[in-house]
Amino acid sequence: MKILEYHHMKEYSNMKIGGIAKELIIIEKKNEILEALKERENVFLIGNGTNTLISDGELDKTFISLKELKGIKELGNNIVEVEAGFDFKEFIEYMAEKDYSGLENLAGIPGSVGGLVYMNGGAYGTEVFDCIKEIEVVDENKEIRRVRKEDLHFTYRKTEIQDRKWIVLSAVFEFGKGFDSNKVEEIMSKRNERHPLNLPNLGSTFKNPDGLFSAKLIIEAGVQGKKIGGAQVSMMHPNFIVNHGNAKFDDILGLIEIVKERVKKKSGIELEEEIIIVRN
Numbered sequence: 001m002k003i004l005e006y007h008h009m010k011e012y013s014n015m016k017i018g019g020i021a022k023e024l025i026i027i028e029k030k031n032e033i034l035e036a037l038k039e040r041e042n043v044f045l046i047g048n049g050t051n052t053l054i055s056d057g058e059l060d061k062t063f064i065s066l067k068e069l070k071g072i073k074e075l076g077n078n079i080v081e082v083e084a085g086f087d088f089k090e091f092i093e094y095m096a097e098k099d100y101s102g103l104e105n106l107a108g109i110p111g112s113v114g115g116l117v118y119m120n121g122g123a124y125g126t127e128v129f130d131c132i133k134e135i136e137v138v139d140e141n142k143e144i145r146r147v148r149k150e151d152l153h154f155t156y157r158k159t160e161i162q163d164r165k166w167i168v169l170s171a172v173f174e175f176g177k178g179f180d181s182n183k184v185e186e187i188m189s190k191r192n193e194r195h196p197l198n199l200p201n202l203g204s205t206f207k208n209p210d211g212l213f214s215a216k217l218i219i220e221a222g223v224q225g226k227k228i229g230g231a232q233v234s235m236m237h238p239n240f241i242v243n244h245g246n247a248k249f250d251d252i253l254g255l256i257e258i259v260k261e262r263v264k265k266k267s268g269i270e271l272e273e274e275i276i277i278v279r280n
């Protein structure tokens with residue numbers, strides 16, 4: 001493993017904000033994770049950083065990256081085991097190549113496989129767990145073990161993995177046959193039309209409340225376009241906050257607070273952050 005001291009974390013978050021971490025550890029072989037966790041507290045597992053806002057300033061934290069763990073193994077019968085660092089966009093390309101079907105609706109999500117599993121990421125009515133059979137984790141006792149999907153509790157953008165602070169090392173997927181490339185094209189053009197992909201952002205800032213859309217609630221509350229410093233509630237997609245280049249951590253937090261306050265006042269609904277916020 002590589003241990004990088006006093007490492008700049010800005011490039012590790014898709015919001016392009018982040019201070020200097022005490023340590024960044026890049027895991028190169030699976031078992032190294034146990035060594036890295038030994039005698040370290042205040043550890044944060046960073047994937048592709050596409051859902052994570054990192055505080056600026058000095059961070060008294062060890063960040064661990066699994067981006068070098070990107071093995072992929074065919075187990076037969078359309079079953080594939082993928083390591084956590086594998087890029088999800090590349091995994092979609094792999095599905096196309098192998099003619100695997102089931103997760104086409106998730107095309108365009110920029111996370112890692114590990115991040116997507118941790119978040120139970122999803123889109124357009126499909127969640128990543130729809131095609132998962134089993135995951136491999138480092139559990140709360142710092143032991144590596146496998147957990148079957150039926151033994152795991154998960155709901156919308158939430159998994160037991162979060163509550164138990166597990167680390168996802170790999171996941172076993174089971175697909176159908178017949179990759180739907182038309183569906184992927186349709187989804188990609190929707191994303192390109194609707195998402196402010198030209199500016200740093202973290203995707204949807206807030207979870208959708210039951211049966212409602214955060215984006216609609218934000219528009220109704222009159223906060224679309226609101227700016228603090230270099231941060232803005234996107235004019236293209238109101239559930240996205242974008243960084244115009246010089247936004248600070250506090251600008252984003254300030255916007256989140258204003259949006260929550262105004263939505264609560266207008267509709268009585270309390271929005272809950274979907275993004276993960278790393279404070280010092």
Ligand SMILES: Cc1cc2nc3c(=O)[nH]c(=O)nc-3n(C[C@H](O)[C@H](O)[C@H](O)COP(=O)(O)OP(=O)(O)OC[C@H]3O[C@@H](n4cnc5c(N)ncnc54)[C@H](O)[C@@H]3O)c2cc1C
Pocket residue numbers: 014044045046047048049050051052066084108109110111112113114115116117118119120121122123166167168169195197201202203204276
């Ligand atoms: C333009 C854009 C569009 C997006 N669209 C969608 C969408 O349609 N649907 C959706 O669900 N999300 C979407 N997202 C959000 C994001 O891409 C997903 O949540 C993704 O799964 C996060 O993966 P990541 O590797 O970037 O995670 P990170 O942001 O690095 O981490 C997110 C959380 O996962 C944890 N984590 C990461 N890897 C592991 C691991 N191996 N083990 C344990 N914990 C881990 C981190 O500690 C953190 O708490 C979008 C983001 C962007 C920028």
